[in-house]
Amino acid sequence: MALEQTKTSKLFPSRRRQKGQAISVLIVFIAAFVVAPLCFVCYEMCLYNLAKQQLKACVDSAALAAGATVATSDNVDPSTTQVGAKTTAMNMFRQNTVLAHSLSDATESSSLPMSPAANKAQLYFQYLDPVSRQAVPLGSTNGKIIQVTGAFGFVPFFSKFLTLLGPYPVVERSNGGLPQLDVVLCFDISASMDDFTQVSVVNRYNINKANPKLKQANGYKVLLKGPLYNAFKCTSATGTALNATYPQELDAGGGAASFSAAGRGANTGAIAPNASATSFTDVVVNIDGTSDFSKGITVSGCVFPAGNVGLLVEAARGNFESVATASAAGVDYTTWGVAPKAGYYAAYQQSAQAQRHPISDAILAAINFYTIMNNDCDAHFSLVSFGSDAGTTSKQVCDPDYATLGNITDNPSTFVSNGSPADPMAPLPPNPGIPLVPTSGPAYSNYGSVVTSVQTLIAYGGTNIAGALQYSIKQLQSSSSGGLGLARPGAKKAIVLFTDGLPTVSSLGGDPTADARAQAVAANAAGIPIYCIGLCLVPSLQSLQTAVLNDTNTNASTGGIAAISGNNAQFYQATDPTQLNQVFENVARSLVNLIR
Amino acid sequence: MKSKSIAKVRNSRGGSAVELALGAILMITLSALAMNMILLNFAMCLNDAVCRDAARAAAQTSGKAAALLAATTQLKLHATDGVFVSQPILTSTADPDFVYNDYGGNPPANQSSYVTVTTSVTVKVPAPIVFFGAKFYAKNGTLIMQRRYTFPIIKEQYYGT
DSSP: OHHHHHHHHHHHHHHHHHHHHHHHHHHHHHIIIIIHHHHHHHHHHHHHHHHHHHHHHHHHHHHHHHHHHHHHOOOOOHHHHHHHHHHHHHHHHTTOEETTEEOTTOEEOSSSSOOOOBTOEEEEEEEEOTTTOOEEOTTOTTOOEEEEEEEEEEOOTTHHHHTOOOOEEEEEEEEEEOOSEEEEEEEEOOGGGGTTOEEEEEEEEETTTTOTTSOOOEEEEEEEEEEHHHHTTOOOTTOOSOOSSSSOOGGGOOTTOOBOHHHHOOSSSSOOOSOOOSSBOEEEEOTTSSSSOOSOEEETTEEEOTTOHHHHHHHHHTTTSSHHHHHHTTOOGGGTTOOOOTTHHHHHHHHHHHTOTTHHHHHHHHHHHHHHHHHHSOEEEEEEEESSSBOOSTTOBOOOOGGGGOGGGTOGGGGOOTTSOSSTTOSOOBOOEEOOOOSOSGGGSOHHHHHHHHTTOOOOSOOOHHHHHHHHHHHHSOGGGTSOOOSOTTOEEEEEEEESSOOOOOTTSSOHHHHHHHHHHHHHHHTOOEEEEEEOOSGGGHHHHHHHHOSSOOOTTTSOHHHHHOTTOOEEEESSGGGHHHHHHHHHHHTOEEEO | OHHHHHHHHHHHHHHHHHHHHHHHHHHHHHHHHHHHHHHHHHHHHHHHHHHHHHHHHHTTSSSHHHHHHHHHHHHHHSOOOSSSBOOOEESOSSTTTEEEEOGGGOOOTTOOOEEEEEEEEEEEOSSOOOOTTOEEETTTTEEEEEEEEEEEOSSOOOOOO
């Protein structure tokens, strides 16, 4: 027994040593050739993953920059815009880093796949059709999504030890631009929308009324001049109801001068009925854009000499269409250097329409906005013009308000001109509404309809913001939520409210401002942002407008419409009509997103 | 006779214990490195995501103060354990760590207004090593990781013309 124990004890240690050595060797072997390489591989994988994550963020940044550039570009040439967007994207990309390596020397690749050098990056750009998602050539009007593909030459950290070759390209891709968008533009056409038109307020009189034996002819006394609002010394926050062009509502001027229907007399083909007076009979647009018609202008071959306000008055009345008409109307044109001829009425009207401010500037900005959106994204458009009522159909016109036309019922011929029928409110000012079309595809975008309709707008009526917002929200809401279901499924919805004033009427029956705010609450609940663009040309009124439209006060009773609507809506206040383009571009930019 | 055999058994047991200890040290070291790697990878990815989100959020604002607020809000949304990986913070609110440059509404040609955000997290690691290009401070065995992103400002402030 003792001998066996001795034998066993002799044998056992030697077996243990052998096993121990084997285990040690095995541990070292596993550590050196299994665990350590696995750790290295894991490390490299983590590093690669990190590089991928960082490159993705950098490519996102570049794609966003490209999208924002396209959205704010006022160049309607897609090729120029797209090239500019690429350059901006590249510059933005170069400001970032991947794995602590600067991308400042990143280059553009002209083809795929890319093979960047070690720790260097390349970008590849292409534009995609938002509907088919297929690449289109540079400059194509269908290229509305910019796709940025980035590649980074990843070099494994342990490549020297493990003889790993490299660099291995890390590739990431991102699409930037404006999302599929259903946008409703609420466009203010209230009477104040032409308050900053340069006008001359004139008393047209018979120079020899007191002595019928002398030559009976018209004289023209300029009583007021300059921007309509200032000329009439208007102080109202909601502007003046008097228009620079048809329908003029001459009784609504207020303050600085009073209108005389009797002094105006028959509009066409008749001499001024009264002698010189302090009341005005005509308001004409200084169609050269100056405050005193000091430059003069020639339109379609019709010469309007500088300073000749009398010719503006007679052309606006249609009294300069022929020698016979002019003579019957007492127009002493012999000293004017121009002779009556057909076309003066049309020339005046055409120029006057273009000189209406700010409405003509707003129309151009709106067209530019529609065009940029149409060029840059898969957008469907709606136009809701609003004066006293919100437009809901393309042929809708304003409800006439004869009461504001003063004593027109006593003297209907006062407002008749050669170009209009006997009724001073006929044809009625357009008040169109172009609803969205839910069918997908560019053919249903409404681009052509909204651009055509917005060009016809004439300033008239009050400011029914609540009614316009209510109809806009209804369009964008689904039928199951009580709306009209005109938005496309998946499309981002937005309302752009453009106004030059404050709510003055409400078709909802309550306080105009409170009703407008209530609609903003409804928009918030529906997830629809209301981007507010306030045009305010009177400095003292800017705070009043800001209080109603701002994007900072979310209080439903006292806040701003943009803020209450939420969903990242913003408020922009333009203090000059020339700023409107930029404001609309800012709205477009703020809608830019990454597109998956 | 008995004491000799006991001594031999102890020797052999001691030998295997030493082998086990040596193997364990190696495995513990590897485990510690692996844990380092997991922690650092987690921290780096977290900081990267935080920085990206903060920069994206800041780019959606139209002013430096609002951008700072938006970035800070994003930092709070990314919670950490607070023991091994600290809560991410803005490295600084001054240039070049935090830049809000909208060029006063008039960016140069082919440039976009931009916001730069830099965030940091502090990681306590069992075995401090230089990792992922992180800045190493030999202080309490911690690593400070920084990440900086620059994004284009989407909601630009309107300055007028």
